[in-house]
Amino acid sequence: MVSRWVAEPTVPYPAEKSKPCCGRVLVCLVVRLLGVTLQPWFYHAADYSLAFVPSGPAPIHLSGMWATSLLVALAARHTTACTTLIVGKDASVDGSVMATHSDDGESNPDARVVYVPAMDHAPGATRPIYYDTEDFPRFVGDRGVEAYLQKNNPGFNASVPIGHIPQVEHTFGYFEATYGILNEHQVGIGESTCSSVFGAQARGHGGHALFSVDSLSRIALERSKSAREAVQLMGDLAVAEGFYGAGSFEGTGESLMVIDPREGFIFHVLPDHSGKSAVWAAQRVGDSQVGVVANMFTIRHLLPNRTTRGQPDFLFSDSVHEIAQRSGWWRPSDGPLDFTRVYSDGEYAHKFYSGRRLWGAYRLLAPDVPMPSDYSDLRPSPVYPATVSTRRKLSPLDLIAVHRDMYSASGVTKLRGAWERSIALYRTSQTHARGWLPPTIGGVAWYGPHAAHGTCFLPLHIGAQAVPAPHADADPRSVSRRSAYWAHKFVLNLARARYSDMMGVVRAVQRRLEAAAWERVRADSPAAAAASLAATSDAEAEVILAEWWALPDELMLRFADGWASNGPAMGYVDAWLKRVGWEEGPPEPPRDPALPRCCQDTSGGAASFAMSRRRAMRSCKR
Structure with a gap:
């Protein structure tokens, strides 16, 4: 067990009804003692946390826990702090359904995006389930992906299953990174880790649960032709075999945005009180609505009688009401169960960690809907709804802009206190499902390695059945000039030397290349062949790689030593x-x-x- 120093939260939460708790986790901000130089403009400066999860098989009751955000992680398990967006088909510029995901990892990320091919399986075959570390490499072995083979991961042992489930006769092809992204039927997924009132351990690691959200998202894409089918499948598997959060105590729950060409859902899941099953709920996103999840559950009242086109808008486990009632957190006489109030443990790290990102995203996605930037406690108070209607018609470039947002011109400062985090962090993917095109053409994953504000997004068609080589190369242990991840990481770290000036140059290249890619995607032909899609992606990836590796020289030439291209000194503000x-x-x-x-x-x-x-x-x- 790691020893703890106490650090009181700077903003206390209001008193609320008590829930079972194993005691507060004690953490401390020891950066000064460690001699670490803190820079508030780091995109990841407030995204590390101390974490402790008991190693015994007993379930973990987490309500009331908190942690102070740290720069250095001292625990074995990591927490990713991701922001996800979802857009209904009538809220998009072209009638597509869209979902996004920023994978805000830590010091040892696996930023590779790969294509897992469709496969046929023999009768009686089983599907192995692996323990998910969310580090590099995420998997070592044979899953039909060249990048995962043992020979391409020297120094790492082959991944060992912690359990198996019956395999289906045929599995679909899909893109994956840390989580599943998009399959050949245009089912797309975006992930955000959330706090919850229960925690569990994985099988073989002190517990009984088989599935993390990593595995659930992959299996959903292997087996589902619709978002609704994917949600039900993941929920049923989690209930039957148990669910554990792949993060620390802060991340014992999970949320997924799940889409297809017709509709999208917000899906929440957490372990149950036994550590052997799960509780889950999902809410359909209205066709003219948008939704945001930022490391905290957002689904409120479960309304089983509300339907759209004859299908229920809310799906949930049989246990969702029973456990809440038995625990004394809800009674039928209270009215519809508020999922977030009952099962969320609120914001982790600090106040504003989740809520400010909800406000920040909604102010861009639905500017006509007024929302406060300040609040008391998000868990009992529905300050920000799970979804809102918008008058805007949004494109993939609009969602990319949200993921690059740092609350500029909003009056919110990130430079005081604990350096409040913004939406813009690490690598981002976006799924774009277009029902009027054949699935192989209509399904597009826009992928940007490293931080959204410093990356260039590349559209990847699922029909290409491949990923350009620069985007499959992302070993964090060594710099590679053939890696898109390292190209973007290199440039953004260099740009911090003179961020306000250098990033202007970077943004100009971003806008030019992404605008050209968007015009190309809008002109996609239903008759496009897989080979031509792959060739187009390969060519665009090579252009991005070349332009990004040229940027360090340009930035150095233009801004070295505080001078602008042999012109006047830039000085200080x-x-x-x-x-x-x-x-x-x-x-x-x-x-x-x-x-x-x-x-x-x-x-x-x-x-x-x-x-x-x-x-x-x-x-x-x-």
């Missing part, structure tokens, strides 16, 4: 100079009054500061 006390000295050297002086100013105050600033920029030539 007034606010920063004042904060560091530039005008307070050291004083100028003594001067002979008989000699002329340039830039002389004796009025003091603002004029003297302006003169100091000019000196700082070396604009005074002597």
Whole structure:
């Protein structure tokens, strides 16, 4: 067990009805003691957490737990902190259903995207289930993917199953990264880890649960032709064989956006009280609606009688009401069960960790719907709905813009306190299902390795049945000039040296390449063949790779040493100079009054500061 220092939350939550709790997890912000230099503009600076999960087989009751966000993770299991969006078909610019996912991982991510081919299986075959570490490599063995083979992962042992389930006769082809992304029938998935009131351990790791959301998402894409079918399948498997959160105590629950060309669902799942089964619920997203999940459940009242086109809008496990009632958290006389109030453990890390991202995304997706940027406690109070109607017609580029958002011009600052996190973090994928095209053409996954604000998104057609080589190369242990992941990581880290100036150059390249890709996707022909789709993706990937590896030289040439392309010095902004006390000295050297002086100013105050600033920029030539 890792020893803990206590760090009180900066914003206490209001008192709420008690739930079973194994005691607060004690953590501390020990960055100063560790001698770590903190930089609030790091895209991942507030996305690491200490975590402790008991190793025994007993279920873990987590309500009331909290943790302070840390820069360094000291636990064996990691938490990913992801933001997901979903868009109904009537809210999109072209009638497609869309879902997104930002995989906000940590120091050892597996950023590879691969294509898992369709397969036939012999009668009586079983499907192995593996323990999901969410580190590199995510899997070592033979699943029909060249990148996963033992020979291509030297130094790593083959993955060992923790259990098996009966295999089906045929499984579909699909894209996957850490989680399943999109299959050949245009069923797409986006993931966000959530807190929950129960926790469980995996089989072979001190517990009884077989499935994490990683495995559930892959099996859903292997076997499902619709979003509704995928939701029901994942829920049934989790109930039958048990569910565990692949994250720490903060991430014992999970949420998925699940789409097909006709509709989309928000799916929530968590372990049950026994650690051997699961509780789950799903809500259909209205055709003209959008939804956001940001590491906290959002589904509120379960309304079993509400339907769309004769199909229920809410799906849920048989246990969802029974466990809540037995635990004393809900009674039938209370009315419809509020899933988030009952089963969520609220925001983790700190207040605003989830809610501010909900507000930030909705302000862009549905600007005509007023929502507060501040609140008290999201769990008991439905400040932000699971879905809202929007008048906007959204494209994939609009959703990409949301994932790049840092609350610019919103009045929200991330530079004070615990460096409140924004939406823009790490790598992002987006699924784009278009029902008016054949599935192989209509299904598109827009994939951007590394951070959304620093990456260039590449559209990958599921019909290509392949992934361009640069996007399948992402070994975090060594820099590769053939890796799109390393190209984007290299540029963004370099751009931090002069972020506001250098990122202008990066954004210009992003806009140019992504706009061209969007126009190409909009013109897709139903008759396009798999070979031509693969060739197009390969060509676009090579263009992105070449342009991104050219950017470091351009940025160095244009901005090295604080100068702009051999032009004037860029200097520092007034606010920063004042904060560091530039005008307070050291004083100028003594001067002979008989000699002329340039830039002389004796009025003091603002004029003297302006003169100091000019000196700082070396604009005074002597």
